[in-house]
Amino acid sequence: MNQKQTELTTASGSIPIEASVTIGEIPASDCTQDKEYFIRQAFHVNALTGYELLFRQYYGSLCSHAARYVYTREVAEDLVSEVFYTFWKNQAYLQINTSFRAYLFASVRYKALNYLKWEFFKEDHFELQEDGETGGTPEPDQILEYDELYMYIEKIAASLPPQCRKVFLLNRFEGKSYAEIAKAMGVSVKAIEGHMSKALAVFRKALTAYRMPGK
Template structure:
């Protein structure tokens, strides 16, 4: 997703009340927002519902969106908060009996560790979005969906060697985007 494309869609949504521009914005950002929601709720149906709710909210606020400095970060925060609200509602509606509650652990994350983890995840999602489409698709199917090389090759109509090459390419590019250069230290 490029900032220019997003800004163009946001302008059209505001100035022309354009549903077509909103559809373009939706197509450009849905996968990323879905990955964010799924990261938190670990349920595909719930993640889809959350993202659709976020898009409804974005459409309702379309006149204010062009003024947002970083729409990427704004959408990330909206999706994260909607996911956390969903989890809170689910926990309130279905309290677990005491025997099913998880045991407290001494390895609870500090607020700083949680923030670092979320920032790293946001960087990962952005980096993943910048990969070429085929690389991204192969990477997600193998690393996130846990499909085999053969399954991915069959689904995409490519050879297993091509799957391997695309995965290596994706991994190398992600590493360069996420890890600081050795010389920068």
């Protein structure tokens, strides 16, 4: 059977993924409604097939999850792509005993948290790692750190003036340009720049003053 191939390109490299998934070789008895089980069985038959099914199943929701932390869709997509790249490079599907979903969401939270540490706390050690440090089951103190930081970010966003918050979310979460936001809100681009400058200043000040657990 001919199969067209595409590539998932990340900052670290490219991964070939099949444009059309072939599942005919998977026994019908194994095709249950449990998507995790189905994907795991696909990996047993063909690693690329399983990988593409996994990518299609979780990529969108993982990007939305990451964007809740980093407040920019572009960065969120980069972080998620790096997680998938590491997953494939390290053949994590051979090692994961818990659900793929739990592993991927934990990995994305770890990446997002490290990104925030780098952006706001200027920690020099941050980088989009490729060595498998991203994943698996987070430790209890990491879970607490994720939750506390997320709630703190939500609190900062909620404290912004309504127009300022709207501009910030449209730009950083939905990826709209200043010109697009200005047109939608019926104001000048300069006004949008002012709102964004104020929002970012509030975030930087609040997050710089924030003390991470264990710091």
